Amino acid sequence: MERPVSARLFAEAQRHIPGGVSSPVRAFKAVGGTPPFLVRGEGAYVWDADGNRYLDYVLSWGPLILGHAHPEVLARVEEVAKRGLTFGAPHPLEAELAQAVKRAYPGVELVRFVNSGTEATMSALRLARGYTGRKYLVKFRGNYHGHADGLLVEAGSGALTLGVPSSAGVPEEYAKLTLVLEYNDPEALRALLRARGEEIAAIIFEPVVGNAGVLVPTEEFLKALHEARDYGVLLVADEVMTGFRLGFGGATERFGLRPDLVTLGKILGGGLPAAAYGGRREIMEKVAPLGPVYQAGTLSGNPLAMAAGLATLGILEKNPGYYARLEEVGAGLEAGLREVLSRKGIPHAVNRVGSMLTVFFTEGPVRTFAEARRTDTELFRRFFHGLLDRGVYWPPSNFEAAFLSIAHGEAEVALTLEALERVL
Numbered sequence: 249m250e251r252p253v254s255a256r257l258f259a260e261a262q263r264h265i266p267g268g269v270s271s272p273v274r275a276f277k278a279v280g281g282t283p284p285f286l287v288r289g290e291g292a293y294v295w296d297a298d299g300n301r302y303l304d305y306v307l308s309w310g311p312l313i314l315g316h317a318h319p320e321v322l323a324r325v326e327e328v329a330k331r332g333l334t335f336g337a338p339h340p341l342e343a344e345l346a347q348a349v350k351r352a353y354p355g356v357e358l359v360r361f362v363n364s365g366t367e368a369t370m371s372a373l374r375l376a377r378g379y380t381g382r383k384y385l386v387k388f389r390g391n392y393h394g395h396a397d398g399l400l401v402e403a404g405s406g407a408l409t410l411g412v413p414s415s416a417g418v419p420e421e422y423a424k425l426t427l428v429l430e431y432n433d434p435e436a437l438r439a440l441l442r443a444r445g446e447e448i449a450a451i452i453f454e455p456v457v458g459n460a461g462v463l464v465p466t467e468e469f470l471k472a473l474h475e476a477r478d479y480g481v482l483l484v485a486d487e488v489m490t491g492f493r494l495g496f497g498g499a500t501e502r503f504g505l506r507p508d509l510v511t512l513g514k515i516l517g518g519g520l521p522a523a524a525y526g527g528r529r530e531i532m533e534k535v536a537p538l539g540p541v542y543q544a545g546t547l548s549g550n551p552l553a554m555a556a557g558l559a560t561l562g563i564l565e566k567n568p569g570y571y572a573r574l575e576e577v578g579a580g581l582e583a584g585l586r587e588v589l590s591r592k593g594i595p596h597a598v599n600r601v602g603s604m605l606t607v608f609f610t611e612g613p614v615r616t617f618a619e620a621r622r623t624d625t626e627l628f629r630r631f632f633h634g635l636l637d638r639g640v641y642w643p644p645s646n647f648e649a650a651f652l653s654i655a656h657g658e659a660e661v662a663l664t665l666e667a668l669e670r671v672l
């Protein structure tokens with residue numbers, strides 16, 4: 249498959265934009281090569297500037313659960329756009345989308361809209377600190393919550409080690425306020441709570457991890473997370489990826505979670521920039537203008553993103569059968585991948601929850617970030633490029649989730665498995 253136009257566009261973009269991209273993973277650093285410049289999408293497929301077609305498992309990193317260019321979503325956006333793009337004043341669609349969020353998350357009483365998942369988690373944690381009057385946060389290794397300073401932190405060695413920054417530009421003093429633990433290690437979490445529970449404002453976690461590749465939470469880990477409540481620690485479920493994907497009520501509904509605050513994004517905006525945080529009234533009333541925790545946004549709740557989100561959530565709510573279908577197609581893909589990889593004698597672990605899936609190239613099980621890192625990234629690189637050259641666009645890093653949309657069906661699974669056979 250030739251990509252001369254993408255190669256030329258990429259060279260040009262690199263003269264003007266760091267790495268030629270607006271978000272690092274798009275530059276294909278983990279797998280090498282030239283990223284296709286995508287210029288059109290329809291259903292499960294995308295086309296690059298050279299006219300090549302790909303079956304898309306990236307789906308803009310999660311938002312497009314209905315597939316590309318869904319006609320109802322486009323029509324709704326077009327209709328709203330004709331009347332003006334933004335007003336910086338209250339708009340009727342905001343409360344409508346907030347009500348859809350509340351139907352999905354019955355524990356949420358008030359919702360505040362922002363523009364990105366990063367803003368949602370950053371704001372939710374500011375609120376948690378403002379509400380509790382405490383300064384420490386807890387996160388888990390390999391979980392990603394956007395790029396706010398206090399969340400770009402990894403553990404050093406040892407479960408109780410103070411955070412060290414994982415990005416230049418994050419002061420160590422600041423990173424030290426974030427304590428990092430291994431995901432799926434309930435005992436480490438309990439030990440930290442016993443030792444320092446009273447100093448901790450919030451624990452933020454991905455209820456199913458997508459950002460280390462897919463990691464599935466154990467029941468015991470979810471139980472330990474809820475014990476944080478006994479120490480007055482707020483539990484923040486970061487459902488930016490899982491919200492409206494693992495079911496209309498996300499992971500909260502699927503696993504029966506009881507978070508104090510929820511962060512949403514991706515599917516919430518239906519392909520346009522919208523995200524949100526929400527929770528009990530008593531906590532959310534601390535947000536300005538009702539309370540002392542400041543948070544604002546020029547384009548927050550803008551009509552276009554609200555319209556795309558409402559159209560998307562409306563379609564999901566009207567078609568509860570879509571989630572059963574995503575589960576079924578996901579199970580088919582998982583079984584097919586396992587079968588082909590086993591037959592070819594390639595060590596692998598396929599982690600999947602609903603329409604989120606990762607193939608790790610290591611003997612399983614893969615439950616923690618440390619285990620995920622045992623994957624053979626060189627083998628992944630060849631898997632990725634082999635598929636790409638056969639028209640299957642898999643996420644360009646082994647530490648990312650592949651996504652399905654309702655436009656992915658048995659034909660798409662078959663196409664993927666055929667391509668994989670030939671690659672292997």
Ligand SMILES: *Cc1c(COP(=O)(O)O)cnc(C)c1O
Pocket residue numbers: 363364365366367369392393394395454458459486487488489513514523
């Ligand atoms: C994508 C993601 C974010 C960040 O959202 P952006 O819109 O990219 O800022 C935060 N948390 C999780 C779990 C995500 O998957």
